[in-house]
Amino acid sequence: MFKKLGLAITFSPNGKALVFEVKRLSDILEAEVVFIHNGEKTLETESKLLELINSAGFDNSRISIEWVKGNIVKSITKKAAEKNVDLLISGALEKENMLKHFIGSVARNLMNEAKSSVLILTSPSVTPKGFKNFYVSVEFTPESEKTIKSAFQFALKEKVEEFVLIKDFYVPALPFTMQEGVSVENFDKIRKQWQLEEEEKVRLLVNELNLHGLEVKIKCLYGKEGWESNNFVRTNNADIFAISAPKKKIGFIDRLFPHEVGYSFEKIPTNLLIIR
Numbered sequence: 420m421f422k423k424l425g426l427a428i429t430f431s432p433n434g435k436a437l438v439f440e441v442k443r444l445s446d447i448l449e450a451e452v453v454f455i456h457n458g459e460k461t462l463e464t465e466s467k468l469l470e471l472i473n474s475a476g477f478d479n480s481r482i483s484i485e486w487v488k489g490n491i492v493k494s495i496t497k498k499a500a501e502k503n504v505d506l507l508i509s510g511a512l513e514k515e516n517m518l519k520h521f522i523g524s525v526a527r528n529l530m531n532e533a534k535s536s537v538l539i540l541t542s543p544s545v546t547p548k549g550f551k552n553f554y555v556s557v558e559f560t561p562e563s564e565k566t567i568k569s570a571f572q573f574a575l576k577e578k579v580e581e582f583v584l585i586k587d588f589y590v591p592a593l594p595f596t597m598q599e600g601v602s603v604e605n606f607d608k609i610r611k612q613w614q615l616e617e618e619e620k621v622r623l624l625v626n627e628l629n630l631h632g633l634e635v636k637i638k639c640l641y642g643k644e645g646w647e648s649n650n651f652v653r654t655n656n657a658d659i660f661a662i663s664a665p666k667k668k669i670g671f672i673d674r675l676f677p678h679e680v681g682y683s684f685e686k687i688p689t690n691l692l693i694i695r
Contacts, residue, residue, distance in 0.1 A: 423506070424448070424508060425508065427491075429457075453504055455487060469484075541690055550659040552579065556662045566661055585638050587641070588640070660691055
């Protein structure tokens with residue numbers, strides 16, 4: 420579970436809201452908070468930061484302020500790693516303009532560069548409501564197992580109303596059955612059978628992970644992997660979507676032709692939790 424949170428604290432329009440969101444999270448997770456500010460340390464700046472932090476009601480014994488200079492992303496991620504932050508928090512627009520999409524916003528670069536897990540809050544508020552609908556992307560990998568367990572422990576702390584595991588799948592040979600004279604009705608039956616088999620695999624995984632304390636719902640979706648789960652999360656108004664961090668950095672080509680987790684990076688469907 421997350422025991423040390425990190426926030427790149429700024430005086431931006433949503434900076435205050437992020438501080439209040441982090442205060443709520445630090446309370447439910449019983450975690451320390453490392454505030455990281457990129458800029459010159461002066462008495463005036465330090466005073467303004469402390470005023471901002473204190474306005475959220477922080478206990479000063481469980482916080483620290485770190486000062487960094489230089490490239491925003493590199494300096495923040497380096498300091499977060501030095502301080503053993505295990506969850507780095509940032510704000511982001513749900514969909515930024517095309518220029519920022521290709522160049523990479525600070526938030527998206529943090530997703531790529533951070534050594535810790537990352538939480539991207541799309542609409543932070545000074546009156547946080549918490550996460551009630553918790554959705555998690557599932558793959559049959561050790562990394563995904565860690566993501567599921569971490570998300571589940573987080574959800575228990577949040578006392579969520581709904582915890583959903585989403586597995587999207589695609590069978591390359593299945594569309595060709597239509598070309599072989601299979602009727603639409605039989606095609607749907609075949610697809611349904613694949614879906615039931617995927618659901619059973621996820622159920623077995625849930626049993627193996629020994630998840631208790633919350634009802635675990637399972638949704639398997641046939642279609643483009645990554646796109647289907649993101650679309651499902653968006654259309655069902657999930658409060659948070661947890662995914663495993665990609666094994667490699669999301670590059671320029673991935674932004675042109677997003678796939679799997681790249682869809683979440685390209686157009687953030689909701690508050691996004693990236694587990695490393």
